[in-house]
Amino acid sequence: MNRVNKLREVLMKKKLDGFLITSTINRNYISGFTGSTAAIMLTQKNALFVTDSRYTEQAKKELGRGFEIKEIKSSKEYYQAFLEVINKDNVKTLGVEAKHLTISQYEVLKKNLLKIKISLESSLVENLRETKDEDEVICIKKAVEIAETAFNKTLKKIKPGVRETEVAADLEYNMRLLGSEGQAFPTIVASGERGAMPHGLASTKKINRGELIVIDFGAVCKGYCSDLTRTVGLGIINGLKRKQYKVVYEAQQMAVSSIRSGVSLSVPDKKARNYLKKNGMEKHFTHGLGHGLGRNVHENPSIGSKIKGIFKAGMVVTVEPGVYYAGSHGIRIENDVIVNDKGCELLGADQRRLVVL
Ligand SMILES: [Mn+2]
Known part of the structure; x- marks a missing residue:
């Protein structure tokens, strides 16, 4: 079943006569349109795609079957186009994407669609996006491969006196050269005591001997992201830090081996947390898995340990235990996995040994 029809089933269950898609990513997922301005009004009978003249040609090329394209000249005409469908299909309750509409867009919508009930929905399309199809998995695998290859090249650039920003720039450059469409997120390079900030963006700090460096990065392939974290050392790394690295790695492996379709989403986090606890490190693991x-x-x-729900085959998730020691250092190891019925498939290589440069 295609994505439009899957969403229609959801609308039926939710007793929504129509659904307005305004989020760029959800719109792209449902229709294939890669442009930045458009809205989709979906009912059981119609899939109206409203955009302006900058995107009409593009929409004709990109949209899947079943969409009717309506070109508008001003933003006011959006509402007229919506109203046509609302009247034609007798829409009484219209779902909107509460997480993506601004308050002012919502106000304008209410003012223009006086007669109908607007229902604030969250995650209707996001829930469909949880499990990935084969084509999506291919893109994520490619994004992982690009990020890994780029990282292995960048390792050669990490030397005493090099700034975190230089490492980030080199890594981003390598990912781009390998075909990444951009960064999945701003690259994190956090060395020494900056490593205790789980999301310490690359700064102008110079990297010194004896420091651990947490590097969190991701490539983008056909709109799909990878997300990896590596912790590497420079110079001589003391035994305590090496021991902690080993424990974090083992915690990650335990979490990974517990993932399988049907298992509760809370299980791998608990496995990792318990193992860290046994080693007296769990209070330093300050975020979800x-x-x-x-x-x-x-x-x-x-x-995370308090998350409800179960793993489903086709989900792609990160497994990233980390420990953070304020004023000293941080360690995080992150890999991406695809859930299947027997377990999960690790994308790319795991990082059993602490790489010391
Ligand atoms: Mn992550």
Whole structure:
């Protein structure tokens, strides 16, 4: 079943006569349109795609079957186009994407669509996006491969006195050369005590001998992201840090081996946390274990000890335990996996040994 029909089934279950898609990513997922300005009004009978003259030709090329394209000249005409469908299909309750509409867009919508009930919905399309089809998996695998290859090249650039920003720039450059459409998110390079900030963006700090460096990065392939974190050392790394690295790696492996379709989303986080606890490190693991990965670098489902729901085959998620020691250092190891019925497939290589440069 195609994505439009899957969404129509959801609307039926939710008793929504229509659904307005305004989020760029959801619109792209449902229709194939890669442009930046358009809205989709979907009902059981119609799929109206409203855009302006900049995108009409592009929409004709990109849209899947079943969409009717309407070109408008001013933003007011959006509402007239919506109203036509609303009247034609007798829409009484219209779902909107509450997470993506601004308050002012919502106000204008209410003012223009006086007669109908507007229902604030969250995650209707996002839930469909949780499980990936084969084509999507190919893109994510490619994005992982690009990120890994680029990272292995960048490792040669990490030397005493090199700034974190230089490492980030080199990594981003290498990913671009290998075909990445951009960065999945701003690259994190956090060395020494900056590593204790889980999301320490690359700064102008110079990297010194004896420091661990947390590098979190991702490539983009056909709109799909990868998300990897590597911790590497420079010079001589003491035994305690090496021990901690080993524990984080083992915690990650335990989490990975617990993932399978049908298992609760809370299980791998608990496995990792318990193992860190046994080693006296769990209070330094200050975030959830991971998250869904796709068109957004963070998408449904979240993977944490308090998250409800189960793993489904086709989900792509990150597994990223980390420990953070304020004033000293941080360690995080992140890999991406695809869930299947027997377990999960690790994308790219795991990082068993601490790489020391
Ligand atoms: Mn991540």
